[in-house]
Amino acid sequence: MRPAASVVLLTTSTGFGFGLLAWLGAYSALGLLPQQGRGLLGAGIAVALLFTSTGLIASMFHLERKERAWRAFTQWRTSWLSREGIAAVLVYPVAIAFGVAFWRGAALPGTRVLGAATVVASLGTVYCTAMIYASLKPIRQWHNAHTAPDYLLYAVFSGAVLFAVVRTAALGSPGAVASAAAAAAAAAALLAKRAYWRHIDGQAPLATLAGAIGLPKGIEARPLDAPHFTENFILRQMGFAIARRHAAKLRSLALIIGFALPLALSVLGEFAPAPLAATALALACAALGLAVERWLFFAEATHVSALYYGRRI
């Protein structure tokens, strides 16, 4: 599948934003944020909404008719894309109400409830995003049990890394809990990504060419003449292919830069003399690595319809 920049930016940037909101909400719900953390929470919510807004604005560039985008809020009964849009918009009032409540009293039960609601709304939105891909049956690399939990895990990981930066900027250090959380999330995300790649590498193609054209079992078919000599919409979108050796290199890059380095830097951030530099570097690495990882998520995905053109799926 063609990795469009708008969609890569949408999914990674909203992952950071919703992930950070989830951590802020969770820490507050668990009573781990003291009243003195008001500045941290305010800054955190602002940064998180900046990331989610960047992603959501990027997603608009994927639409051909942006002026009709409001229509996408109407089909929540069946469409995960519609659900994602609604959930993403709902996060804003919930997060802002949570921020206001926290300002008035961190320990109030209402604040904790709103913190929990922020967790549910933000991770719920990430789940909707993941399900857009996971529900597409013609793409075996997406339509599997890994996609939804992986997206949630990457959001939790990227949010943890971002939280460490915000906390260091506000309070001077990432704190043992946040550092441990970021390192653990990085390790979990790394293992999940490896498991995903092992899974898709072991999958059989969804169909054979003969099956795709309705021939009885046991008959072979080979492409002879294509309907047209130039690329068309289907081939540009669905026929995108990446050379295996390029994919292998990019996979290693994503693992090292996206997960291993942030893991090491998160641990370092707690002990290093310059914690802000360490956590900021972890954030930069995670952002770059996740962009590569997300680009690969699209580039390595194959669509059944490319089979009609004799492409490998």
Place this chain on the structure above:
Amino acid sequence: MSTLPERPQGAKRLGLVIDLDTCVGCHACAVNCKEWNTGGEAGILPDYDKYGPEPDGVWFNRIHSYETDAGGCSRTVNFPRSCLHCENPLCVTVCPTGASYKRAEDGIVLVDTDKCIGCQLCAWACPYGARELDEKAGVMRKCTLCVDRIYNESLPQEERVPACVASCPARARHFGDLADPDSEVSKLVKERGGADLLPGLGYQPTNKYLPPRRATIPTAPAKPAASGATGIGAALLGLLDRALSR
């Protein structure tokens, strides 16, 4: 609306039956489809770089040719590919705006281009590659089963079939109601073992494809040509033949 309709009892299931045995791969159906749908209700079907080195455009119907060993020997199978008007169309349910919909009364899957935002998710959801983006209008386009022909009372009755069916010189394309077991198309499917494409994905396509028939005709092995004459006459003729051949 993206929700699939409740199909009333006795609702039609209009679709095509395409005979892979007789399709000659002439692309006439694709050309007539393009011609009809670039004008009329559905128009315009855009083209890009029409006279340049990379011509491209939107087509509802595209004809592939494959080499197969179907029918017991190597043969070419021509395969027209278009929307199959599935009973379970994921392209409809993924649509966030309700621009994609399936009609309750005849099962035709259509795009309301006034509502489409061009997100292209429906194209990703279709395993048959039947939906193409109109890059000029920024909306998704697809086969309409010539909904503006089949019910068009200004056309003579015999022309109220999809343009692809009307133009097929090999009569490889058939149009009718696949919900009616006694329709011509249903009978064809039954007689010839008409197949669904990619049935394992669960889209339940309406259109059916008739597999190629056995291409070899069994014949008795050829016998060596028997000489007509025998006896002394044959011997004399043989002598003469050898003498003249010298």
